[in-house]
Amino acid sequence: AQSVAQPEDQVNVAEGNPLTVKCTYSVSGNPYLFWYVQYPNRGLQFLLKYITGDNLVKGSYGFEAEFNKSQTSFHLKKPSALVSDSALYFCAVKSNNAGNMLTFGGGTRLMVKP
Amino acid sequence: SAVISQKPSRDICQRGTSLTIQCQVDSQVTMMFWYRQQPGQSLTLIATANQGSEATYESGFVIDKFPISRPNLTFSTLTVSNMSPEDSSIYLCSVGPSSSYEQYFGPGTRLTVT
Numbered sequence: 001a002q003s004v005a006q007p008e009d010q011v012n013v014a015e016g017n018p019l020t021v022k023c024t025y026s027v028s029g030n031p032y033l034f035w036y037v038q039y040p041n042r043g044l045q046f047l048l049k050y051i052t053g054d055n056l057v058k059g060s061y062g063f064e065a066e067f068n069k070s071q072t073s074f075h076l077k078k079p080s081a082l083v084s085d086s087a088l089y090f091c092a093v094k095s096n097n098a099g100n101m102l103t104f105g106g107g108t109r110l111m112v113k114p
Numbered sequence: 115s116a117v118i119s120q121k122p123s124r125d126i127c128q129r130g131t132s133l134t135i136q137c138q139v140d141s142q143v144t145m146m147f148w149y150r151q152q153p154g155q156s157l158t159l160i161a162t163a164n165q166g167s168e169a170t171y172e173s174g175f176v177i178d179k180f181p182i183s184r185p186n187l188t189f190s191t192l193t194v195s196n197m198s199p200e201d202s203s204i205y206l207c208s209v210g211p212s213s214s215y216e217q218y219f220g221p222g223t224r225l226t227v228t
Contacts, residue, residue, distance in 0.1 A: 032215050043206055044157075044219040046115065051215055090156065100145055100210055102217055104157045 002027040004093050004105035012111045013081045021076040021108045023091030030096040033074040035065055038088040038107075047089075050074060061085070081112045116141050116209050118220035126226045127197055134193045135223045137207035142187035144210070147217065148180070151204040160205075163190045197227045 003026045013019045025031055032051055036044040048059025050067040058064045065076045074091060091105040117140040127133050137146065148160040161169040161182055169182040183191045194201055204224050208217040 034216055036219075041224075043118075043221040044208075046216050046218060049216050100147075100162065101159065102147075106156045 002093055002095055002101070002103045004091050004103055006089075006091055006105035006108045008108050009106075010109045010111060012113065015083050015112050015114050016080050019078050019081045019085070019110065019112070021089050021091075021110060023074045023076065023105055024072050025074060025091070025093040026072060027093055027095040028097070031072075031074075032094050032096060033065075033067060034092040034102070035059065035063070035074075035076050036090045036092060036104075038090065040087075044090065047076070081110075083112050083114050086110055086112045116143060116218045118207060118209060118218060120207060120220040120223050122223060123221065124224040124226075126228060129198055129227060131197055132193055132195045133197065133225060134191050135205055135207075135225075137190045137192070137220055139188045139209050144187070146184060146190045147208045147210065148182060148190070148192045149206045149208065149219075151206060151222070153202070157206065160192070194225065197225075199227045201225065202227045 005024045034049045035047040037047055038044050047063050048057050050057050055067045063078050065074055067074050088107050088109050090107050092102050094102045119138045121136045146163045149157045151157050159172050160175045161171045163169045163182050163184040165184045165187050181193045204222045206219050206222045208219045210217045
């Protein structure tokens with residue numbers, strides 16, 4: 001079985017400060033990891049993914065994430081938050097040997113205050 | 115990335131009725147997925163729909179309640195049958211292009227059952 005944990009329901013950060021949204025996972029086999037963002041009344045937008053290779057991956061809108069195999073984590077980061085980054089963020093995982101089943105975390109609401 | 119549209123974008127339905135949600139993709143894709151996002155919750159996979167075969171349902175979801183059609187490589191429908199207030203959710207379709215690992219999501223259908 002595969003699972004994802006996002007330990008924080010909400011993260012508050014001031015505009016211009018760095019932000020981190022945490023994600024840990026559990027899978028059998030090698031993980032494929034993803035971050036999605038959901039704005040109000042919108043579907044999910046793909047931000048970035050880790051499949052293999054460099055542990056630091058860069059994605060859309062200046063976001064990046066670091067894969068840490070020993071800590072089974074894939075935290076989302078951005079050096080300088082914008083008010084427009086305020087949204088709901090989902091981490092997701094699937095195993096390289098378990099078909100296309102994508103498992104989502106519970107989501108973290110990011111609030112960036114001016 | 116694929117462009118995905120869903121109809122309707124939202125609906126308010128009476129208990130006991132059925133609603134069919136349409137998902138259209140701008141390119142041919144092998145795999146299409148249907149998810150449910152209950153209020154304030156994460157996403158849960160309902161079923162995987164491949165063209166030319168029966169949909170594969172996840173635990174807790176049955177074909178009688180959520181019949182799915184996949185007549186071609188760009189279109190799918192999900193019907194929510196004999197609705198109850200507990201079916202009030204956002205229903206999202208997604209696609210998993212064979213050339214990439216991530217899934218892309220439609221804008222969702224917000225269903226309210228009264």
